[in-house]
Amino acid sequence: MQWNAKLTKALKATGFQQSTADPSLFTKTSENSFTAMLIYVDDILVIGTDSAQISELKSFLDKSFKIKDLGHLNYFLGIEAFRIADGINICQRKYTMEILKENGFLEAKPAKTPAISGQKLNSLEGTLIDNPEVYKKMIGKLLYLTNTRPEISHAVQQLSQFVDKPTNIHLTAAHRVLRYLKGSPGKGLFYPTNTQIRLQGFSDFDWANCTETRKSVTSYCIYFGDALISWRTKKQPTVSRSSSEAEYRALASTVCEIQWLHYLLTDLNVIFDRPTSLFCDNQSAIAIGENHFFHERTKHIEIDCHVVKEKVQEGLIRLLPIPSS
Known part of the structure; x- marks a missing residue:
């Protein structure tokens, strides 16, 4: 909290405005340029229309807080970004592969869909699994993966209802999501330049x-x-x-x-x-x-x-x- 308060105070002193819609977003507008910063704890993403102003901002942050400049955006909070002339593609391939490896699904047979059509899960069927912590951890990671994989959102939402007392049926359904991810670990979202x-x-x-x-x-x-x-x-x-x-x-x-x-x-x-x-x-x-x-x-x-x-x-x-x- 102290770090965040200190950073916020420093940015406001240089002319940045803190967004009321998202407190982690700071923007600065001048006559010929616009700069925005997105902050998550000590990870910072900077975009802008004027490279000179961005360089000036980075110099200020380095002088005030000693930052490490990682260059152009390619990896941020587990999200991978790939820039091409037509736009930017984001995915979580590395994060997905880590989930598959952790749960022993790197060699699994891929599934075509993240869930069985028409399946309705409940808490009454099946037997309680011996180690519910494994299920909780898996679902927590899958929830973060929905940041770039909207097609698994419904399946993960259904599974997240049973983290307190997961059964073997819930675990099998969760494994289905993993098998689906095995077939397309690098799938993500594309944001075109011209839209x-x-x-x-x-x-x-x-x-x-x-x-x-x-x-x-x-x-x-x-x-x-x-x-x-x-x-x-x-x-x-x-x-x-x-x-x-x-x-x-x-x-x-x-x-x-x-x-x-x-x-x-x-x-x-x-x-x-x-x-x-x-x-x-x-x-x-x-x-x-x-x-x-x-x-x-x-x-x-x-x-x-x-x-x-x-x-x-x-x-x-x-x-x-x-x-x-």
Whole structure:
């Protein structure tokens, strides 16, 4: 905490502004340049439009704190970055290989999908495993891997519900994820250099997915131009009385993420001139989000979910239907 406070004070003294959306982000704007810093403890990532200003910043940090300059971005917090003329690709291949080696899956037969289609895990089936710490450690590492592997997010979310008392069935399902990773350890995300300055989101849900609590699962993904920048799969905190309500709750979560991204991108000097398109395959949920008089079907929904209506009226988002297919 003392290190962070000292660094923050030093950066603010040189003209940097701390982001309110993300306290680990610092930005500095001058007439002809823009510089941004992302900080995680003592790891620092610097980007900018003026190489001279970046060099000046590094000299200041070295003089004040004695830093080690690692050059151009290629490895940061376990994430590998590869730059080409068309953009930047990020992945966690080294981290993935370490997970596979640690669990003895380097020579395993690859699986085509991270989970068996239609499989619903619960805490009642199977026998408790002898060493649950192995399962907990594995799931913890897989959760961090979802930073660049959105396609395993749903499977890992399901597995993370049973870290307190994992059974042999949960362990087998976790091994399925490892076998899937064995087939594509270097898969990641690509961010193109030239892309449209626009946000668009896709929101969905799995109604009453949990067989024990009957709670639904929220899922969303948000794109900046053609690049995926945010995604999530999470069980909803309450039981929904209808599929429309579950979808509306999923919309509310997505809208909050879109609002946060707007704040964050504004700090990065990215300005949007039109509402964010938010796609949903439930017409009733769209009607709830746009219609104040849908009272009978919405009066039991918590007030915080109605952020959707508020942001539609403010022009932040525009709700659009999309086929389930």
